[in-house]
Amino acid sequence: DSGVTQTPKHLITATGQRVTLRCSPRSGDLSVYWYQQSLDQGLQFLIQYYNGEERAKGNILERFSAQQFPDLHSELNLSSLELGDSALYFCASSVDAGAGLDETQYFGPGTRLLVL
Amino acid sequence: DAKTTQPPSMDCAEGRAANLPCNHSTISGNEYVYWYRQIHSQGPQYIIHGLKNNETNEMASLIITEDRKSSTLILPHATLRDTAVYYCIVNTNAGKSTFGDGTTLTVKP
Secondary structure (H helix, E strand, C coil), rough: CCCCCCECCCCEEEECCCCCEEEEEECCCCCCEEEECCCCCEEEEEEECCCEEEECCCCCCCEEEEEEEECEEEEECCCCCCCCCCCEEEEEEEECCCCCCCCEEEEEEEEEEEEC | CCCECCCCCEEECCCEEECCCCCCCCCCCEEEEEEEECCCCCCCCEEEECCCCCCCCCCCCEEEEECEEEEEECCCCHHHHHEEEEEEECCCCCCCCCCCEEEEEEEEC
16 A cells, blocks of 8 residues: 555546546655556656646646645546546655655556546 | 666566666666556556665665666566566656556566
């Protein structure tokens, strides 16, 4: 158990809909990362937040957005869903995003999204 | 961002050491080398990381070459439960973590 929690575990929805995925980081961690993993593919970095502020952005679609709240939990919002958005979505957290410091990431169990 | 290159797959006999290589020739001086593994569709699991020196923990050893352009993850006594996809990544302080396709390690009885 990494200490990172994600809800829901599974989500089934229809094309065109909007969903929200939730992540609670490990106690004390300030950074939250979101990744997408499509079937039999590697992890694609989407976005990172550090202490409530966007820190880095990867291959995140404009239909997707995220935020980190004052209590440090994060939400990933996916809208106008398409069939190709079906994937595993992982959240990870780390202690700090300071320059020159290591950033060991601890991953949650993931949310499996199926768009029909 | 520094990129990594790993062989797509490797086999290892149970009980033997598994040596997983990774090339990261464009690594910068302040970038760490990290290893994670993912068993089936579970969340990736942190294994070990290092900057310059070799590192060892209860899971594995990490050997980083002197020029830092490559590294090797060593699982000293592989078990069937070590069958997984192993990712070598270089962490920048910009926070962008590029996971490649990793190496699928299959431990065989």
